[in-house]
Amino acid sequence: MHASFEHQLQRHADRLNELDFLLSRPDIMADMAQFMALSREHAEVSAIAQRWARYRQRQQDLATAEELLHEPDMAEMAQDEIAAAQADLVQLEGELQRMLLPKDPQDARNAFVEIRAGTGGDESALFAGDLTRMYTRYAAERGWRVEVMSASDSELGGYKEVVLRIEGEQVYGLLRFESGGHRVQRVPVTETQGRIHTSACTVAVMPEPDPTQAITLNPADLRIDTFRASGAGGQHINKTDSAVRVVHLPTGIVAECQDGRSQHSNKAKALAVLQARLQEKERSERASKEAALRKGLIGSGDRSDRIRTYNFPQGRVTDHRINLTLYKLAAVMEGDLQEIVQALQHAHEAELLAELGLGA
Numbered sequence: 001m002h003a004s005f006e007h008q009l010q011r012h013a014d015r016l017n018e019l020d021f022l023l024s025r026p027d028i029m030a031d032m033a034q035f036m037a038l039s040r041e042h043a044e045v046s047a048i049a050q051r052w053a054r055y056r057q058r059q060q061d062l063a064t065a066e067e068l069l070h071e072p073d074m075a076e077m078a079q080d081e082i083a084a085a086q087a088d089l090v091q092l093e094g095e096l097q098r099m100l101l102p103k104d105p106q107d108a109r110n111a112f113v114e115i116r117a118g119t120g121g122d123e124s125a126l127f128a129g130d131l132t133r134m135y136t137r138y139a140a141e142r143g144w145r146v147e148v149m150s151a152s153d154s155e156l157g158g159y160k161e162v163v164l165r166i167e168g169e170q171v172y173g174l175l176r177f178e179s180g181g182h183r184v185q186r187v188p189v190t191e192t193q194g195r196i197h198t199s200a201c202t203v204a205v206m207p208e209p210d211p212t213q214a215i216t217l218n219p220a221d222l223r224i225d226t227f228r229a230s231g232a233g234g235q236h237i238n239k240t241d242s243a244v245r246v247v248h249l250p251t252g253i254v255a256e257c258q259d260g261r262s263q264h265s266n267k268a269k270a271l272a273v274l275q276a277r278l279q280e281k282e283r284s285e286r287a288s289k290e291a292a293l294r295k296g297l298i299g300s301g302d303r304s305d306r307i308r309t310y311n312f313p314q315g316r317v318t319d320h321r322i323n324l325t326l327y328k329l330a331a332v333m334e335g336d337l338q339e340i341v342q343a344l345q346h347a348h349e350a351e352l353l354a355e356l357g358l359g360a
Contacts, residue, residue: 008100009052016042016049048099055092061085101352106207107173112149112276113164113205118181120199122156123188127310128201129158130333131182135175136164137335144168149269150257156190163255163273165208172207177321177344179205180307187312196313200306206276215278217271223247226263246270253277322347 019042022028028035062085068078115131117124139146145167152160166175183200191197209215225245243258244266255274257266309318310329317332317340318325324343328336 005097005100009048009055009096012045012048013052016045019045048096051092051096051099055089055096058085058088058092062089097353098349101349104173107176108170109172109210110165110167110208111172111175111205112208112273113166113175113178113203114161115159115164116161116202116204117154117159118200118202120184120197122154122158122190123184123197124199124201125154125158125160126156126189127158127182127184127199128160128162129154130184131201131203132159132162132164134333134335134337135166135178138337139166139168139171139335141335141338142168142174144171148259149273150255150259165269165272172205174341174345175205176207177341177348178203183306183309185309185311185313204280206280208272209275209279215275215282217248217275217278221249223249224267227258242266244270246274248274248278251278251281253281319344 019038022038023035023042028038062082065078065081065085068074069082071078113135115128115135117128120127136146147165147167149163149165151162154160181200181202183198185196185198187194188197188199223246225247227243227245242263243256244263245254245256246267247254253274255270255277257269257273259266259269307319307321309320310333311318312329314327315329316325316327317329319340322343324340326332326339332340
């Protein structure tokens with residue numbers, strides 16, 4: 001292990017002692033915001049410090065076993081311990097490297113998930129509905145809360161477009177790699193001759209802006225329209241202009257909300273989505289200028305622009321970015337996404353490690 005890397009790890013061990021002291025102080029305990037922030041840092045630092053302590057212990061075990069090699073009656077046992085210690089050290093070093101990777105501060109935020117029907121007409125809209133159900137089920141498994149911010153229903157079911165707000169722990173960090181084109185291959189319900197069709201949807205996952213860092217919206221740059229909400233909802237929806245559409249005139253970006261009964265509430269939600277879209281536009285442009293590895297979130301919605309394929313006749317799902325294929329499509333569509341999510345995270349970590357010269 002490189003000396004600079006060991007120095008970073010030792011700093012975490014020292015910082016843990018500082019945090020233990022700070023969290024015991026009455027003035028810190030009385031300030032709930034500061035106490036919670038330090039508690040979160042303590043949890044992260046503690047995990048690293050514990051792994052580092054374990055690594056050093058196994059180093060000592062290895063040194064002791066190597067000394068015992070010179071004892072005739074202990075040599076065989078020493079060789080077994082050397083092999084075990086070396087394997088543990090390799091594993092622990094890999095874990096410590098990943099734990100020290102720079103954290104994206106956005107990962108802990110809630111997220112907006114936009115799902116849009118692309119190529120494929122009605123079948124694409126039905127698939128957008130399937131993706132909405134998939135993410136909603138995954139969120140429920142993780143104990144997250146899902147709120148429909150806006151939805152444009154399709155005539156045969158599903159959505160032309162739907163925007164979800166998902167609230168919970170590490171939502172953006174876990175869903176960020178869902179952004180891109182999603183392709184489906186199956187026999188549509190409208191197909192009379194049993195032919196397999198290919199359709200596509202686009203998914204965009206955006207972190208919910210931090211209120212203290214959100215883009216400031218100039219009222220002069222906004223056009224706010226009210227209209228009557230469409231779809232089911234009873235007499236109230238037919239009688240009041242409760243739905244709100246906000247247009248950001250400089251960019252042409254539009255956000256709308258018709259989910260709630262209150263015009264004031266719908267306006268607040270639409271403005272929140274607009275801020276997230278503008279923030280994502282800035283981030284995407286900045287990433288392009290910095291020659292980021294990944295393309296922009298939205299994509300064209302064309303069949304060829306895809307990150308993942310859902311093949312129903314073969315019961316498989318393939319993520320093309322990491323060449324991962326799973327033959328458990330039915331489970332995935334019911335929200336069993338964790339294996340895919342973890343594989344994408346590990347691939348991202350491997351890229352970061354390679355950039356830092358720490359990869360295998």
